[in-house]
Amino acid sequence: MSSRRSRSRQPGVSRISDDQIADLVSKLQQLIPEIRNRRSDKVSASKVLQETCNYIRNLHREVDDLSDRLSALLASTDTDSDQAAIIRSLLM
Amino acid sequence: MRPPTSLKKEFLKKWIMGLQLCSSSKKEMSFLERKKAIKLSADVAMASARNATTRWSRALISNASKDDSNKGLVECILGPESESLKRASMSLVLCNKRNRSKKILRKSCSIRRARKSSSQMVMASSIAKRLVKKRTQVLKSLVPGGGSMSEFSLIEETLDYILSLRAQVDVMRHLANATELLNRK
Numbered sequence: 001m002s003s004r005r006s007r008s009r010q011p012g013v014s015r016i017s018d019d020q021i022a023d024l025v026s027k028l029q030q031l032i033p034e035i036r037n038r039r040s041d042k043v044s045a046s047k048v049l050q051e052t053c054n055y056i057r058n059l060h061r062e063v064d065d066l067s068d069r070l071s072a073l074l075a076s077t078d079t080d081s082d083q084a085a086i087i088r089s090l091l092m
Numbered sequence: 093m094r095p096p097t098s099l100k101k102e103f104l105k106k107w108i109m110g111l112q113l114c115s116s117s118k119k120e121m122s123f124l125e126r127k128k129a130i131k132l133s134a135d136v137a138m139a140s141a142r143n144a145t146t147r148w149s150r151a152l153i154s155n156a157s158k159d160d161s162n163k164g165l166v167e168c169i170l171g172p173e174s175e176s177l178k179r180a181s182m183s184l185v186l187c188n189k190r191n192r193s194k195k196i197l198r199k200s201c202s203i204r205r206a207r208k209s210s211s212q213m214v215m216a217s218s219i220a221k222r223l224v225k226k227r228t229q230v231l232k233s234l235v236p237g238g239g240s241m242s243e244f245s246l247i248e249e250t251l252d253y254i255l256s257l258r259a260q261v262d263v264m265r266h267l268a269n270a271t272e273l274l275n276r277k
Contacts, residue, residue: 024247031254046220049227052250056234059257063131066264071127073271074111 028052099141100259106137107263110165129165132156136166138260148249149256151237 025048029035034051035043110133114126121129136156139149157166231246232238235253238246 021244021247024244024251027251028247028254031251044220046223046227049224049231052254053227053230053234056231056250056254056257059254059261060234062261063134063257063264066261066268067127067131067134069268070130070264070271071123073268073275074126074130 031055099256100263102141103134103138103260104263104267106140107133110134110137113165132162133165134260134264136162138256142252142256146249146252147241147245148236148238148253155236 025045029043029048032048032051032055034055035048111130114121114129114133135152139152139156142149144150144153153166156162228243228246231250232241235246235250238249241249
């Protein structure tokens with residue numbers, strides 16, 4: 001790996017090799033269901049980044065929707081200790 | 093990284109703490125107020141469950157603490173580690189300012205270099221590079237504290253952030269389903 005291909009521009013920091021970045025990108029690929037299900041090995045970096053952004057946006061939206069739902073549900077029933085204890089025991 | 097179930101447990105504990113604090117302090121909350129409290133407690137609880145080991149969690153906590161109305165909630169959820177966590181988040185903010193001026197200098201140099209290339213091959217690869225650059229910028233805006241990270245750390249942080257978000261969504265969904273079931277009885 002010639003030094004010209006190195007992406008790190010910070011002096012004094014160890015050079016991050018392209019291999020390391022490719023490794024991370026492939027890990028990211030594994031996480032995103034869109035790409036994982038398509039079963040093709042050749043996914044471009046920009047596609048991975050695009051799907052990552054979409055995925056994160058979807059997760060944000062889900063958190064928002066769930067907060068809406070919980071707000072409506074918890075309106076009638078306060079989260080007093082009894083209920084919290086029941087829920088904790090249900091989930092663990 | 094810790095196994096997902098222990099992360100979920102940590103998150104749930106802190107989130108419920110935050111929720112109880114919210115409901116005890118204000119008896120009459122509007123729908124939106126309650127929703128904001130739920131969302132904020134969830135985000136801060138998830139960030140603190142990572143124990144300031146990741147930059148996105150520190151950035152999230154420092155952003156949340158900036159608002160005075162949230163401070164009490166944030167401190168309660170963070171618990172005894174709150175002072176050291178706040179100090180860690182503060183240092184991140186100061187670091188950002190230094191990096192930004194370095195970046196502006198670097199950017200002005202690279203713009204001058206890019207104008208020289210003109211062959212076809214170089215065009216294709218530079219288009220690809222520009223796409224990646226653009227998408228990286230979008231990703232930086234989505235991950236908390238992303239603006240000051242190098243490409244490498246950004247991807248690392250994204251991996252962790254996605255895993256945490258997934259755990260957060262799972263727990264929230266289970267709680268919503270369980271509460272629905274309880275309410276029906």
